[in-house]
Amino acid sequence: MDLPPRSSTRAPPPPPIQTHPWRPPYQQSTRLPPQPPAPEPVDVENPPFSLDNFKIILGYDFGTTYSGCSYAYSQNEEIFDITKWYLPLLSFAILLVPPFFLGTPSPFTPHSLHLFPRRPRQNNNFYPKTPTLSIYKRRNPTRLVDWGNKARLSMLGPLAKEHIMLTKFKLGLDESLNRPPLENGISVVDAIADYLRQFHNHVISELTKGFARNYGAHQIRYCLTVPAMWSDKAKNSMRQAAVKAGLISADDHPDRLMLISEPEAAALYCEKHCEQVNLTHGDRFMICDAGGGTVDLIVFEIEGEGKSRRLKEITKGAGQSCGSTFLDDNFRAMLEETFGGQLERLQGHALDLMVDQFVDQIKVRGWRSGSKGHIVCQPEFDGLEDHFLTLPAAVDLDSLSDRNIGLEEGVLTLRATDLKAKVFEPVILQVLNLIESQLEQVPSHRLSAIFLVGGFGSSNYLYQRVNSAFGVRVPQILAPSRAGLAVVRGAVYFGLNPHAVISRVSRRTYGINAGLPFDPNRDPVESRAQRPDGSIRCTTRFLEFTRKGNSIPIDHCVKEEMYIYYGTLKTTDVLLYATEREDVPRYYNESGVHQVAAIEIPIPEMKGVKVGQRVGYSVRYVVWNELCLE
Numbered sequence: 001m002d003l004p005p006r007s008s009t010r011a012p013p014p015p016p017i018q019t020h021p022w023r024p025p026y027q028q029s030t031r032l033p034p035q036p037p038a039p040e041p042v043d044v045e046n047p048p049f050s051l052d053n054f055k056i057i058l059g060y061d062f063g064t065t066y067s068g069c070s071y072a073y074s075q076n077e078e079i080f081d082i083t084k085w086y087l088p089l090l091s092f093a094i095l096l097v098p099p100f101f102l103g104t105p106s107p108f109t110p111h112s113l114h115l116f117p118r119r120p121r122q123n124n125n126f127y128p129k130t131p132t133l134s135i136y137k138r139r140n141p142t143r144l145v146d147w148g149n150k151a152r153l154s155m156l157g158p159l160a161k162e163h164i165m166l167t168k169f170k171l172g173l174d175e176s177l178n179r180p181p182l183e184n185g186i187s188v189v190d191a192i193a194d195y196l197r198q199f200h201n202h203v204i205s206e207l208t209k210g211f212a213r214n215y216g217a218h219q220i221r222y223c224l225t226v227p228a229m230w231s232d233k234a235k236n237s238m239r240q241a242a243v244k245a246g247l248i249s250a251d252d253h254p255d256r257l258m259l260i261s262e263p264e265a266a267a268l269y270c271e272k273h274c275e276q277v278n279l280t281h282g283d284r285f286m287i288c289d290a291g292g293g294t295v296d297l298i299v300f301e302i303e304g305e306g307k308s309r310r311l312k313e314i315t316k317g318a319g320q321s322c323g324s325t326f327l328d329d330n331f332r333a334m335l336e337e338t339f340g341g342q343l344e345r346l347q348g349h350a351l352d353l354m355v356d357q358f359v360d361q362i363k364v365r366g367w368r369s370g371s372k373g374h375i376v377c378q379p380e381f382d383g384l385e386d387h388f389l390t391l392p393a394a395v396d397l398d399s400l401s402d403r404n405i406g407l408e409e410g411v412l413t414l415r416a417t418d419l420k421a422k423v424f425e426p427v428i429l430q431v432l433n434l435i436e437s438q439l440e441q442v443p444s445h446r447l448s449a450i451f452l453v454g455g456f457g458s459s460n461y462l463y464q465r466v467n468s469a470f471g472v473r474v475p476q477i478l479a480p481s482r483a484g485l486a487v488v489r490g491a492v493y494f495g496l497n498p499h500a501v502i503s504r505v506s507r508r509t510y511g512i513n514a515g516l517p518f519d520p521n522r523d524p525v526e527s528r529a530q531r532p533d534g535s536i537r538c539t540t541r542f543l544e545f546t547r548k549g550n551s552i553p554i555d556h557c558v559k560e561e562m563y564i565y566y567g568t569l570k571t572t573d574v575l576l577y578a579t580e581r582e583d584v585p586r587y588y589n590e591s592g593v594h595q596v597a598a599i600e601i602p603i604p605e606m607k608g609v610k611v612g613q614r615v616g617y618s619v620r621y622v623v624w625n626e627l628c629l630e
Contacts, residue, residue: 054221054256056212058203059491060247061225061262062196062238064170064293064325066129066455068488069203071212072496079492081128081485082206086150128485132170132292134195135163141184147198156349166191171293173234174227174321189237193244200247221256222247223491228261228289228296228507229319232578232596235259258495263287263296263319265490266453267311268500272493273480274302274309277449281305284314285449286438286474288431288466289487290456293323295431297438299447303502312503315441316549322430324363324456330423331358337422338405338412353392362387362414363459381424383461387414428465435470449476453486503553506546508578510596512619513588514543514562522586532565532612542577542588560619564603567611574599574619 052074059070069082130148135155137143145163146154155165164184172179172188182191204217224242226235239259243250248257267287279285281302289296296319300311332355362381381387389412406413439445450470452463458479467477480486494500515537518528523538530536545558564572576597577588585593601617609615 053219055215055219056207057221057223057492057495059223059225059265059488059495060196060199060203061265061488061491062170062192062199063129063132063291063455064168064323065132066292067132067195067199068129068485069199070128070485070488070492071207072492073211074496077493077496079489081489082203083128084206085128085130085148085202130199132167132195134166134169134191136166136184136186138162138164142186142190144194144198147195160349168293168325169195171321171325173230173237174294175231175234177321189241189244192238192241196241196245196247200245221258221495223258223260223265223495225262225265225487225491226259227294227319228263228298228317229294229321232508236597258498260491260494261296261298261317262291262294262454262487263289263298263317264313264501265488265494266451266486267298267300267490268493269486269490270451270453270478270480271300271302271309271311271500277476277478279448281309283448284442284446285451286435286447288435288450288452288457289454290431290452290459290462291323291454291487292325292456293321294319295322295434295454295456297434299438299442300501310500310502312501313505313551314443315438316505316507318434318437320430320434322427322434323454324427324459326427327363327423328355328359330426331355331363331419334418334422350392354389357389361389362419381419381459381461383420383424383464384416386416387419388412389414424461428462431462432465432469435466439470439473445473447474449478450474451486452477452479453483455484457486458483499554501554503551506548506550506552508580509544509548509584510546510576510578511542511544511584511588512560512577513573513575514541514560515539516541516543527587532568533614540587540589542585542590542593544584547584548580548582557620561616562619563614563616566603566606566609566613566615569603571603572601574601 055074057072057074061068070079071082072079131152132148133151134147135145135151137145139162141164145151151165154160155163166182166184169182169188169191171177172182172191182188186194207213222242224238224247226238230238239254239257242248242257264287266289267285270285270287274280274283274285279302281304284299284301286297286299296317298313298317299315301314303310303312332351335351335354391407391410391412401408401410406415435450439447450466452458452466456462463477463479471477482489515529515531518536518538524540527538527540528536529539543560545560546552562574575588575595577593578596579585579590579593581592587593588595603615606615
């Protein structure tokens, strides 16, 4: 039967609650008919969460390949980047260091320098990202030895065989990839927690060297970015990792650590540049956040002008694991094809070193002389020029020259046509398809701009292909300055103003388990149950809270009145379910419907209440960046 109307109200984010994600179904309650709204209880001992309690906003962009941090003081919107990360003394891996870079003739030969690259200095600061790498003792695989650049450097030393290096472990939270277990046997959550703990300790160490030392750790609020395509389970796992890492404690208010989708964070960064590119009220723009592991897209519409300008989502965000790390995989496969039968002659980490050289010299990062004589990085591959790869010393081939594969005196020629067809285009085409899919969702297909952000988003070749494919339909294809920092800086803007986005589009349909009136013509007999008051209920019904594709205002609250029969249960469970299906399921146990959270509610002793008497309670679903059920 049709569901009767329910009341919907706006409410502030609720206080912390104890949830038990993905528990099996337990006891069930029955839905009451719609009731008039009751006044909200006031918790005197636990005052409402207030942004005024926090003086520093820390934005963390935990990436698949690189991670970064930016921060701001709550008094103003000036954003600072953490730029000092441990870096090796020397500059390039496998490459001959150009004399113009170091200022003196290079004493190294192409086969003698095998150190991990460091980022270039920019205005006497290091590039503000550090590798998302961790190494563990092979004899004690749960013990973290080093992280970031130190981890990579350690793996190039004589004790490398004693260590296990974890890379790209963030992808382990994407259930669609079905990645194998981590080599050292720990969970992905523990691996992320180990890395974040060291990352966080370093950030705090850097902060306390400056003005931030005047504040305590309890005065810091965190904004952590996550891919838009992640499931609720993956987001919850990221929160668990952050708690394990010590960013916040389990007792802290959940809003002390806020999760924001990466493209939304990038949109808040790009919003600061709207006036510079003539985007005003009513204009729509797409964010294409192309990072190391994932590519996420969302379209926003601008509401208002100046300081009152806000954003609202108008498409259901989409994403896919087709970031720049998959270029690395394609390049490795191309090398394996090139060397063919001689592949087994590549000793040690020779293939890894060649992939590293591709990453630093060809993929998205080249070198040029900047203003005031500084050496700065720029995207390199443009789809036109051939590139050259110097073989490392670990390569033990019959000859260092083989014209059949383009090898001459230890230098391998990489044809632009091969790089395009075998390395770049398979990934680029996936990105273009995602953009096309988002554009199809935009009403009347009216879009004013596409912003390309993220490390991969700064690729010249990606820009060229997007401009070629969509430049006729979209007036502006833009790659903003500091595109690689758009996400982490946008996370800080979100922490400073959590209501900058006024509505979001639901990516899934959500609902709870409920006992609704039994329909003998539709409901299965095994779900039929008679309650103590004589009513007949279907115990497997799905009660919709919000529907996939609906635009939902921030802080929107859906409230349901439920009841149980006193004395028949000691506890009752409220189970939250989600589905990607386009239709609304009738039952929570249908195909494609999965449980995402649960709250166990103990039934207290109630004086004067008789056994079998109905006792009511409320269930609220609050729309924020994460699910909030109480």
